[in-house]
Every structure is written in structure tokens, then in C-alpha cells.
Amino acid sequence: MPINSSQDSGVTGAAKFVTSTVGNTVGGVTRTVGGVAGAATRGVGDTINSATGSAGKPVGDALGSAGTGAEDGAKRVARGVEDAGQWR
DSSP states (O other), rough: TTTTTTGGGGHOOOOOOOHHHHHHHHHHHHHHHHHHHHHHHHHHHHHHHHHHHTHHHHHHHHHHHHHHHHHHHHHHHHHHHHHHHHHO
């Protein structure tokens, strides 16, 4: 489909540009926050494992898994926001 099709001109084109920009920005920020939170939570879990040994391993492993889950969830939300911004 040509870039300058009638569907992407005028008000519709402007709306797509704005929603694309906003969607990509919000998606990127969401992905970054999720990545930082996930890494931090996994780091705390690793610290607990190192400091407590086998006694704290279940707690440390659970925190690590929660961090990974939070990061994965944030990635999915970010992709959804970006897709919505692209009108997909």
C-alpha cells in the first residue's frame, strides 16, 4: 500500500501520526520500567540466595521468578500499546 494513500491523509493521517508517536513512547517507557523492575527484583532474589544459602533459596527463587514475570508482562503491555498506536 502506498504511503500517501487516501487512508493516511488529512485528519486520519494526523491521528495515526500522533497515536503512533504516543504509543511508541509509552510502549518504550513501559518496557524500560518493566526491565528495570524485573532486573532489580531478580537481583534481590540472587542476593537473598547468596546471603542465606539453602535456607533462603525458596524466597530468593520466588522473587527472581516474580521479577521475570513482571518484566514479561511489561513487555506484553508495551507491545499492545505500540500496536494500538499503529492502529493494529
